[in-house]
Amino acid sequence: MPPEATTAIVLRRVEYGDYDLIVTLLTPDQGKVSVIAKSAKKSTKRFPGILELFAQLDVVLSRGRRKNGLAVLQEASLTAAYFHIRESILKTAYASYWSEMLNLWLEADQPQPELYDLLAFVLAELDAGHTSPAVLSLLFQLRLMGMAGFRPDLEQCSLCRCDPSCQMESHVYASLRKGGIICCECAHDHLKTWRLSKGSVKQLRWLERGDPARARRLKFSPQTLAEGQAFLEAFVPYHLGREPRSLRFLQHLRRLMASGQR
Amino acid sequence: MNHYPQSVLNLIRELSRLPGIGQKTAERLAMHLLQAKASETTALAESITAMKQTVRLCKRCFSLSDGDICRLCRNPQRDDGLLCVVEQPADMASLERSGAFNGLYHILGGVLSPMDGIGPDEIRIDPLVQRVRGGAVAEVVLATSTSVEGESTAAYIRERLRRFPVQVTRIASGVPIGGDLKYVDQVTLKRAMESRRKIDVP
Numbered sequence: 001m002p003p004e005a006t007t008a009i010v011l012r013r014v015e016y017g018d019y020d021l022i023v024t025l026l027t028p029d030q031g032k033v034s035v036i037a038k039s040a041k042k043s044t045k046r047f048p049g050i051l052e053l054f055a056q057l058d059v060v061l062s063r064g065r066r067k068n069g070l071a072v073l074q075e076a077s078l079t080a081a082y083f084h085i086r087e088s089i090l091k092t093a094y095a096s097y098w099s100e101m102l103n104l105w106l107e108a109d110q111p112q113p114e115l116y117d118l119l120a121f122v123l124a125e126l127d128a129g130h131t132s133p134a135v136l137s138l139l140f141q142l143r144l145m146g147m148a149g150f151r152p153d154l155e156q157c158s159l160c161r162c163d164p165s166c167q168m169e170s171h172v173y174a175s176l177r178k179g180g181i182i183c184c185e186c187a188h189d190h191l192k193t194w195r196l197s198k199g200s201v202k203q204l205r206w207l208e209r210g211d212p213a214r215a216r217r218l219k220f221s222p223q224t225l226a227e228g229q230a231f232l233e234a235f236v237p238y239h240l241g242r243e244p245r246s247l248r249f250l251q252h253l254r255r256l257m258a259s260g261q262r
Numbered sequence: 263m264n265h266y267p268q269s270v271l272n273l274i275r276e277l278s279r280l281p282g283i284g285q286k287t288a289e290r291l292a293m294h295l296l297q298a299k300a301s302e303t304t305a306l307a308e309s310i311t312a313m314k315q316t317v318r319l320c321k322r323c324f325s326l327s328d329g330d331i332c333r334l335c336r337n338p339q340r341d342d343g344l345l346c347v348v349e350q351p352a353d354m355a356s357l358e359r360s361g362a363f364n365g366l367y368h369i370l371g372g373v374l375s376p377m378d379g380i381g382p383d384e385i386r387i388d389p390l391v392q393r394v395r396g397g398a399v400a401e402v403v404l405a406t407s408t409s410v411e412g413e414s415t416a417a418y419i420r421e422r423l424r425r426f427p428v429q430v431t432r433i434a435s436g437v438p439i440g441g442d443l444k445y446v447d448q449v450t451l452k453r454a455m456e457s458r459r460k461i462d463v464p
Contacts, residue, residue, distance in 0.1 A: 012377065018282060044438075049447040053410040081449045085410070089374060089421070092414035096376035246376035256382065 003062040003074055006030065009119055010055045011099040015041070023051055023073065024103055025059065028113040032106040035061055037073040047076055054095050054123055056080035080120075082127040091126050093253050094133045096246035098122060098140050104242045105148065118143055121212055131216040134225045135207070139215055141232040142208040150239040152232075153180025154205045160186050164198065171197050174231050176238040194231040200224040270296065322393075324369040324386055325351050334358075334366060341365045343400035347390060347419065349373055349407060357405065365403070368393065373406055373415040387419060394426050401429040408435050408449075 008025035011032070016022045021040040025033050040047045050057065051073075060075040085091045098119060106112065122140045125131045145151050156163055158178035162185075173187040174180065174194040181201060196204075203224050207215065233251070237243040266274070270292055278288035295303050319325070320332035327333070334340060344365025348354050354367045372385045382388075393399060404419060406412035420430050436454035437446050446454075 044441070045445045048445060049408070049449055052449075078448050081452075083449065083452070086413035087417050089414045089418040092374075092410060093376045100377050244377075245379035249374075249376040249379060249381050252381050 001063050001065075003060045004030075005058070005060050007079065007116075008033070008057050008059045009099075009116065009123070010051060010053055010057065011103045013051055013053060021051055022070070025057075026102060026106070026112065026116055026119060027059075028116040029111050031110040031112040031115075032103065032108050033061065033071060034108065035059075035071045035073040037076075040073075047073075050076055050078045050081075052081070052086075054082050054085055054099065056082075056120060056123070080124065080127075082123055084127045084129060085123070090253060090257070091133055093246060093250040094137055095123060095126060097137070097244055097250050100244040100246045101141075101144065101236065101240065104244060105144075105240050114147055115144070118147075125216070132220070132225075134229060135215055135218075135220055138204065138225070138228045138232060139207045139212060141236050142204065143212075145232075145236060145239065146208060148239070150179065151208070152235055154201050154208070155180075157181060157183040157186055159183075164201075171195055172201060174235075176235055179239075194227070194234070196227050196231060197223060200227045204228050319369075323367045324371060324389070325354055325367060339364075342398055344403070345393065345399045345401070346403040346405050348405045349412070353405065353407075363403075365401075370406070370415070373409075373411040374418060375411045382418065385415075387422060390419065391422055394423055394428050399428055401431060403431050403433060405433045 006027045006029055008027045010023055011026050012024040014022045016036065019039045019041045021037045023035050023037055023040075025035060027033055037043075037047055037051055040051055056079045057076045058079055059073060061071040062074050063069070063071045082095075085095050102115065102119065106115075118140065122136045125136055126133055142152070152174070157172075158175060158180040159182055162183055164172045164181060164183040169184045172181045172183055172195075174196055175182050176193075181196065199221070200223065203218070203220060206218070233247060237247065264271075273292045273295070274285070274288045277283055277291050278285050280288075283291070295306070316328050317326055318330075320327040320335055321330050322335045323332060325332050325334070341364050344363075345368055346354075346357065346363055346365055347368045347370060348357065349370050349372060351369055354369060357363050357367075368386070368390050370385045370387065370390070372380055374380055374382065374385065390402075394402065402419075402423060404416040406416045416432055420432075423430050434453075434457050435450055436457060437443060437450065443451075
């Protein structure tokens with residue numbers, strides 16, 4: 001088969017033998033693709049320091065005759081390195097969480113142009129530092145769930161279908177199993193795990209549907225961030241069926257930072 | 263393969279477990295050992311046994327050592343105010359070969375890697391903080407790799423050491439000696455340009 005040229009973002013890289021790397025890429029047209037970069041670890045001309053996590057690349061791949069065999073990375077050139085992500089462990093942890101989620105959830109060789117744009121957007125914003133990593137993570141998780149067909153229902157009660165904004169209470173509850181919010185009248189004790197203020201629900205709805213480029217201008221209260229984070233970081237692994245290791249790392253790091261140990 | 267005696271088959275099986283050694287290479291090595299003098303094979307066997315019995319991690323820097331404290335940490339000629347943080351003992355060996363460093367080392371035993379679940383508790387960051395808290399260290403040189411994980415580990419250590427009166431530096435990244443500029447990646451070139459230095463006129 002002739003070589004294929006595409007843009008790609010590095011989701012994962014694993015050492016293979018003494019010199020090779022197996023790199024998992026997210027591409028718009030082919031979705032998740034695993035490629036072998038031969039002699040990449042000692043390469044000074046073909047892949048010098050560019051097959052790094054989260055790097056955005058222009059790549060040329062070639063596939064053998066075997067349909068399920070690994071594609072071979074022939075060429076790669078860097079289009080965005082995202083220098084500032086690697087200069088912060090917190091940013092690296094967030095970017096790792098997003099990449100690992102995609103790596104765990106995506107089927108290989110299925111076109112994912114929207115997901116590619118979403119990941120490229122959040123990585124660029126994370127690198128630029130205009131938007132808080134926590135807000136970007138809420139945006140990413142909400143939109144990923146929407147694209148995966150598990151969009152949390154933040155509009156109406158998942159049980160009685162009422163509009164909770166018409167009720168007196170200032171908060172609602174959220175259920176992983178029901179896949180969205182539950183009004184106070186329907187929420188029994190076992191459904192009261194995640195409490196969300198109505199203000200938080202409104203901002204989460206905006207993050208899900210608003211223009212992502214405007215997210216940097218919005219002010220999110222610490223309460224909204226904490227509530228949204230707690231709910232979505234339970235919701236996403238529940239529906240994807242796997243808990244990313246980087247999520248545990250991220251949560252541990254945030255606890256260390258909160259205790260001032262970092 | 264079955265035509266070999268059982269003892270030879272055992273040796274081939276054990277040798278082929280070593281990294282980079284396949285069945286054929288293991289067979290060739292076994293044949294070589296079979297033909298070698300008895301004194302040579304005994305020396306090899308004894309050195310492997312002795313290594314397993316005596317080598318441990320230095321209690322101070324966590325490099326490989328024959329005793330509780332390694333040779334470098336015991337050497338009074340080394341500058342104990344200068345501490346270089348590396349990932350693995352092999353990184354320390356490379357720096358030692360360069361002859362460019364005369365301080366002491368701290369081996370982390372890896373780097374922070376969110377996707378592999380390696381957090382601050384899995385590598386030796388707390389012992390490093392304790393060494394710095396001891397007060398003898400004036401400068402910590404972070405010599406972790408320049409990968410995303412290495413850089414972010416360096417950033418994390420810098421944060422952890424912020425509250426101590428110690429200078430924290432990072433090894434420079436730049437164009438390799440004898441390297442061709444057109445083959446150097448953008449990241450390295452950017453770093454090299456940022457770390458450019460004035461040329462002193464003699």
